[in-house]
Amino acid sequence: MSSKSAFSGFRLIASLPIVYVVVTFYLPIVLMAIESLRSGGVETYRQVLLNPDYLSIIGYSGFIALVVTLTTLALSIPAAYYLAFYVKDEAQKNNYLVAFTVPMLVNFLLKAYALMNVFSLIGLANSFPAIIIGMTYEYLPLMLLPVYSTFERVEERLLEAAETLGARPHQTVFRVLLPVSLPGIFSGVTLVYLMSFTEFVVPAMLGGVYGYTVGFLIWDLFLKYRNWVAGSILALLITLVSILAVYVYMKWGVELEA
Amino acid sequence: MRLRGVLKIYVFVLLAFLYVPLLYIIVQSFNSAKYPGEWKGFTLNWYFELLRDQEIFNAMVNGLSVAILSAIISTVLGGLAAYYFSKRQEKFVDSFFYAPIVIPEIVESVSLLMLYYYAGVELGFWTVLIGHTAYNVSYAYIALKPQFQVTSRSMEEAAYTLGAKPFDVFVRVYFPLALPGIIASLLITFAMSFDDFVKTAFTTGPGFKTLPLVIWSRAARGRATSELNALATIMILVSLVASYIYSKQTLSSIEK
Numbered sequence: 194m195s196s197k198s199a200f201s202g203f204r205l206i207a208s209l210p211i212v213y214v215v216v217t218f219y220l221p222i223v224l225m226a227i228e229s230l231r232s233g234g235v236e237t238y239r240q241v242l243l244n245p246d247y248l249s250i251i252g253y254s255g256f257i258a259l260v261v262t263l264t265t266l267a268l269s270i271p272a273a274y275y276l277a278f279y280v281k282d283e284a285q286k287n288n289y290l291v292a293f294t295v296p297m298l299v300n301f302l303l304k305a306y307a308l309m310n311v312f313s314l315i316g317l318a319n320s321f322p323a324i325i326i327g328m329t330y331e332y333l334p335l336m337l338l339p340v341y342s343t344f345e346r347v348e349e350r351l352l353e354a355a356e357t358l359g360a361r362p363h364q365t366v367f368r369v370l371l372p373v374s375l376p377g378i379f380s381g382v383t384l385v386y387l388m389s390f391t392e393f394v395v396p397a398m399l400g401g402v403y404g405y406t407v408g409f410l411i412w413d414l415f416l417k418y419r420n421w422v423a424g425s426i427l428a429l430l431i432t433l434v435s436i437l438a439v440y441v442y443m444k445w446g447v448e449l450e451a
Numbered sequence: 452m453r454l455r456g457v458l459k460i461y462v463f464v465l466l467a468f469l470y471v472p473l474l475y476i477i478v479q480s481f482n483s484a485k486y487p488g489e490w491k492g493f494t495l496n497w498y499f500e501l502l503r504d505q506e507i508f509n510a511m512v513n514g515l516s517v518a519i520l521s522a523i524i525s526t527v528l529g530g531l532a533a534y535y536f537s538k539r540q541e542k543f544v545d546s547f548f549y550a551p552i553v554i555p556e557i558v559e560s561v562s563l564l565m566l567y568y569y570a571g572v573e574l575g576f577w578t579v580l581i582g583h584t585a586y587n588v589s590y591a592y593i594a595l596k597p598q599f600q601v602t603s604r605s606m607e608e609a610a611y612t613l614g615a616k617p618f619d620v621f622v623r624v625y626f627p628l629a630l631p632g633i634i635a636s637l638l639i640t641f642a643m644s645f646d647d648f649v650k651t652a653f654t655t656g657p658g659f660k661t662l663p664l665v666i667w668s669r670a671a672r673g674r675a676t677s678e679l680n681a682l683a684t685i686m687i688l689v690s691l692v693a694s695y696i697y698s699k700q701t702l703s704s705i706e707k
Contacts, residue, residue: 203617207535210528210588211547217585218551221562228565272465275458289462291698296469298694300646302663303683307472310479310487310675330469362454391555394648398670408557415561415653425565428558439553 222432229425241426247410251427254406258390261328265336265385266378268329273337274366277344278352290341297334304331305398312399319401327399328389335388336381343377344370379445387438391431407431473687480680487675497681507665507682514661517576518644521583526636528584529591534625537599548593551586559586560653567654574656582654583647587640594639598632599625638697642690662686 229238241247272293280286296304308327312318317326347370355365371378393408407427414424479487483494501507529548536544551559563582572578610620626633648663655664662682669679 203535207531210532210592213528214548214551214585214588217563217566217581218559221566222554222558224565224569225558225562268465271458272462275455275462279455279458291695292466293469294698295691295694296473298642298697299473299687299690300663302646302648302666303476303686303690304472306666306670306675306679306683307476307687309670310680311472311475313674314475314488330472333465333469391557393557394667398667408555411557411561415564421565424561428561431555432558435553435555435558 225425225428228421229429232422237422238426241423242430244423247423247427250405250410251407251430254390254408257324257328257396257406258386260325261332261389262336262382262386264325264329265333266340266382268333269337269340269381270371273341273344274370276341277347278349290338293334293337301331302394302398305395309398318399319403321400321403324396324400324404327395328392331392331395332385332389336385339377339380339384340374341377343374347373376445380442383438383442387435390434473691476680476687477684479675480677480684482677482680485677487677487680497678500678501681501685504678506660507662510660510662510665513576513659514645514663517580517583517661518641521580521587521644522637522641524580525584525587525640526591526595526633529588529593529636529640530595530629530633532588533592533595534599534621537596548589551589552593556586556649560650563650564653574654575659578654578656579651579659579661582650583644586650587643590639590643591636594636595629595632598629601628635697638693642693646690 233240276286276289280289305327308323308330309318312320312323312326317323351369351373352365355369360369391408393404393406393412396404396406397409398404408431411424411427411431414420414427476487480497481493481495482490483496484491532544532548560582563585567574567578606624607620610624615623645661646663647661648667651661651664652667655661660668666679666682669676
């Protein structure tokens with residue numbers, strides 16, 4: 194038996210995972226696209242996408258995502274700066290990175306639940322700030338790691354040169370460091386924006402009436418109102434947004450090492 | 452120099468922000484008050500209460516059985532794909548497997564629910580297992596492909612020259628070399644399934660609950676309880692230990 198014919202037999206087995214993913218992932222999305230066109234076609238799309246209630250929820254989700262993205266970015270830059278330029282010892286640097294990565298891997302529902310406890314203690318439960326803090330908590334490491342990894346690659350000589358030429362610290366940061374680190378910042382921003390735009394469990398748990406985002410709307414349209422057509426249209430919309438974000442990310446972002 | 456000190460304090464404050472809520476839950480799980488808040492004395496009562504809680508026990512068994520099966524099935528399927536495509540330069544295959552990870556989970560979940568509905572299947576254990584495995588195949592593929600790529604073609608050819616059959620090559624050359632990737636794949640897919648909330652919520656039927664669903668329904672229904680805190684503490688500690696080992700390993704492998 195030549196190894197070649199054995200390999201063509203193997204090809205059959207190797208197609209199994211492809212078939213599995215096609216049936217359980219791609220086929221349902223095609224099905225959803227068909228469902229969205231079932232009643233009224235383009236006219237229904239127009240109605241759903243121009244529905245003022247839906248639009249305001251989509252806009253609100255976009256606004257929350259924007260605030261969360263900016264908050265995590267602002268919090269990440271100083272920490273990334275410290276880790277990249279002030280911690281010289283590799284082992285120590287590693288410990289810091291592990292410390293920031295570990296909470297990221299704790300179940301998000303548990304983290305939201307933990308925050309819910311703390312918020313009800315300090316009287317912040319079911320409020321808009323609770324949502325922002327909760328999602329910042331969730332996504333901070335996701336922003337910090339890409340920003341840190343580009344800072345790490347910036348030549349320190351570049352910053353020293355700026356200082357030698359008389360730049361003040363804030364000038365060095367805003368006019369040298371941040372511009373050369375744009376790809377990393379860009380990666381973090383796309384990642385966090387995309388994740389927080391579609392996140393709905395954390396806001397629902399922490400925000401009470403303020404926590405109604407587009408993800409929850411889709412949830413309700415399917416499980417509560419049984420309006421599958423509208424739900425499908427909105428789900429396709431956020432699919433499109435995510436594909437776009439990933440495309441932008443691959444084009445302009447950095448490759449993450451971890 | 453002063454900036455350095457300020458930044459160092461800042462980093463510690465940020466870490467405190469990440470860890471204090473988790474610590475708070477852990478401490479409160481030993482509070483003898485029924486609801487967390489005011490400290491009423493130390494107790495282990497809530498942990499015993501957990502053992503007696505049938506709903507939580509069932510949910511744990513359900514979650515474990517789905518997660519273990521899903522980890523094994525997806526590692527086999529993802530491994531097959533990773534092995535087969537590690538030697539072929541087909542860019543589109545990578546995108547094909549990345550998509551289930553990139554697309555928001557809510558979209559995957561509602562569309563799969565539709566498929567189940569039109570196929571007329573009864574929702575429960577199997578539908579949850581199939582749903583988790585749908586994205587886990589991709590995680591396994593990503594974890595395993597680099598491992599298979601490392602095993603060079605010359606090594607494979609050497610094995611063939613020495614008279615090995617294709618199956619032997621896989622079992623005795625590829626498999627041992629890919630073992631770290633296989634372990635990583637099993638861990639990731641297990642965790643993804645065990646922690647899953649959104650997909651489980653959409654693809655489960657009456658009576659089949661996992662721990663995240665129980666936490667969600669109890670926490671959303673009313674408020675935090677000390678018993679729930681005990682459950683959360685166990686889950687947090689397990690994932691802290693697992694993720695510590697995992698991130699220590701991946702970070703140290705980057706350096707090499």
